Amino acid sequence: MRQLLICFDVDGTLIDDTVFIWQTLHDAIATDPEERRAWEKAFWNKEITYAEWAQHDVDMWRRKGVTRRDLMQYLTPLRPMCGANDALNALHDAGHVLGIISGSLDIALDRAFPDWKTLFRHVFLNHLIFNEQDVLMGVRATSYDIDHKADGLREMARRTGFALTDTVFIGDHFNDVSVAELAGLSIAFNCKSDLLARVADVVVDGTDLRSILPVIRNAARQD
Ligand SMILES: [Mg+2]
Known part of the structure; x- marks a missing residue:
């Protein structure tokens, strides 16, 4: 059985x-909402970088004086995707190396x-920075969201010594297209993007993450 580097998107893939x-x-x-849209537009028009966009968004939160505790409370409804813990433990126990390449937040x-x-052995995502009183201070933005998710997979494969043919990526949306095109096996899961469904090697229907296991087992058996 081949050992694989298996990377996940977070929002909509690992988290429901x-x-x-x-x-x-x-x-x-x-x-x-107006200010939010203005920064988003500036990013897509290439007037600001991704890191600047993240910083502007977090500054909007800082101006409201939010703490880590506030943010965790706002995220209370978040649940792992159905079957996610079983699927991750099964892949981990089978000896695969797990990673995250995501524009989500730690x-x-x-x-x-x-x-x-x-x-997860390697995690590329955005990290929030808090002071000693747990007040939000800033963000350490990922270099690997959207079109740069593919660079993230390349970098993670290099760090872990995997060939790109031995990599797997699982994602749900348009920001996963670049990495889906590069991964040895790409799986569109809980898919919300026609383009991702077209470029992915396999589209897994439904919202139970355990459904990816047979696809990955099959890939691991092939040379
Ligand atoms: Mg997503």
Whole structure:
């Protein structure tokens, strides 16, 4: 059996009840939708970088004085995707290396998967920064969201010594297209993007993450 590097998207793939965690938090914190849209537009028009966009969004939250405790409370409804813990443990126990390449936030994983640091060898996502009083101070933005998710897979494969042919990526939306095109095996799960469904090697229907296990077992058996 081949050992594989298996990387996951987070929002909508490992975590249910959210399409994008940033949106969920903006709604909960009640930031100004106009300002939010302006920064989003500036990013897509290439007027600001992804890191600047993340910083502007987090500044909107900082101006509301939010703490880590507030954010964790706003994320209370977040649940792991159905079957996610079983699927992750099965893949981990089978000897595969697990990773995350996501534009989500570390606190979303803290909320839905308290033991995520033992499950995943490498994690590329956005990290929030808090002071000693747990007041939000800033964000350490990932270099690997959207079109750069593919670079994230390349970098993670290099760090772990896997050939790209021995990599798997599982995601749900348009921001997973670049990495789906690069991965040795790409799985569209809980899919909300026609483009992702077209470029993925396999589309897994339904919302039970255990449904990816037969696909990965099959791939691991092939040379
Ligand atoms: Mg997603």
